[in-house]
Amino acid sequence: MTSTSATPVVFPTLLHGQAAEAVVEFSMRSEVEAVVLVNSCARGAAAPESDLDVALLIDPGLSTEHRRSMEESWKAWYESRSVFRDLERLSRFSRIHLDLFDGAFRPEPWDDGGGPDSFEIEIGNRVAHGRPLWERSRAFAQLRARWLPYYGEDLRRQRLAMVRSSCRLNLERVNAGVARSLYFHAFDKLYHAFQEFLQAVFIARRVYPIAYDKWIHEQVHGWLGLPELYAQLPAILEVHQLESDELCDRARELLDLLEGWARPDAG
Numbered sequence: 207m208t209s210t211s212a213t214p215v216v217f218p219t220l221l222h223g224q225a226a227e228a229v230v231e232f233s234m235r236s237e238v239e240a241v242v243l244v245n246s247c248a249r250g251a252a253a254p255e256s257d258l259d260v261a262l263l264i265d266p267g268l269s270t271e272h273r274r275s276m277e278e279s280w281k282a283w284y285e286s287r288s289v290f291r292d293l294e295r296l297s298r299f300s301r302i303h304l305d306l307f308d309g310a311f312r313p314e315p316w317d318d319g320g321g322p323d324s325f326e327i328e329i330g331n332r333v334a335h336g337r338p339l340w341e342r343s344r345a346f347a348q349l350r351a352r353w354l355p356y357y358g359e360d361l362r363r364q365r366l367a368m369v370r371s372s373c374r375l376n377l378e379r380v381n382a383g384v385a386r387s388l389y390f391h392a393f394d395k396l397y398h399a400f401q402e403f404l405q406a407v408f409i410a411r412r413v414y415p416i417a418y419d420k421w422i423h424e425q426v427h428g429w430l431g432l433p434e435l436y437a438q439l440p441a442i443l444e445v446h447q448l449e450s451d452e453l454c455d456r457a458r459e460l461l462d463l464l465e466g467w468a469r470p471d472a473g
Contacts (some may be wrong), residue, residue, distance in 0.1 A: 215337050229260050230340045232283045239263045239345035242336040255297035261332050263346055265307035309349045319375045320420055322405040329353050330414030334467045356412040366409045373402035380457040392453045406468035433466055449460040
């Protein structure tokens with residue numbers, strides 16, 4: 207596989223590379239501007255049992271019907287190529303995940319406590335850490351120029367205020383849930399608040415994340431350079447007795463982290 211990136215892509219197995227070549231072969235059509243390898247394979251963090259995630263950057267003017275037609279064509283292509291069956295046999299997780307995207311990332315306002323969302327994650331995986339395997343035009347380069355190193359300051363402050371507010375609201379719901387003996391509900395709100403806290407930290411420091419439920423050590427310790435923060439994170443979700451006020455203690459600890467690490471001027 208020849209990548210258009212400065213450094214070649216190293217796949218976890220030969221089959222992953224062959225499957226990627228088959229995806230590129232399918233994608234050489236007028237609607238596709240670039241084939242972008244994303245997620246763990248793009249970052250060189252994949253294992254032999256990992257799936258292969260690919261995003262096709264398509265013409266933003268493509269109609270819904272045309273997109274459906276492409277998706278149907280992909281299904282037929284997937285079924286017709288033996289390399290994909292061979293990849294599937296490596297493990298139950300080693301499959302191709304192919305998405306179409308037009309490069310228009312649209313931030314949306316949340317309902318109260320409605321986060322986290324995937325706005326920054328999509329830019330992080332597809333643009334900041336995506337590896338182009340094939341490009342028809344400069345569309346992907348232009349996408350990088352538009353979104354890197356980070357989006358505009360007005361939007362950043364607006365997004366950060368929204369995420370911080372949602373995180374605080376979910377932490378209040380932890381306390382309300384415990385007061386009503388709704389312990390599983392309270393833990394769910396704690397976990398939502400934990401992910402919103404991570405989103406807020408990344409926004410505050412102008413770094414695109416790739417996930418809020420995995421690769422946490424790599425992102426917080428490595429990319430953000432905050433080992434002292436990472437050391438405090440596992441304990442937030444370590445609840446020894448669910449039916450107790452311990453959930454309220456964890457909520458207070460997370461609120462302290464929010465105010466200390468995700469301020470608008472933290473970056």
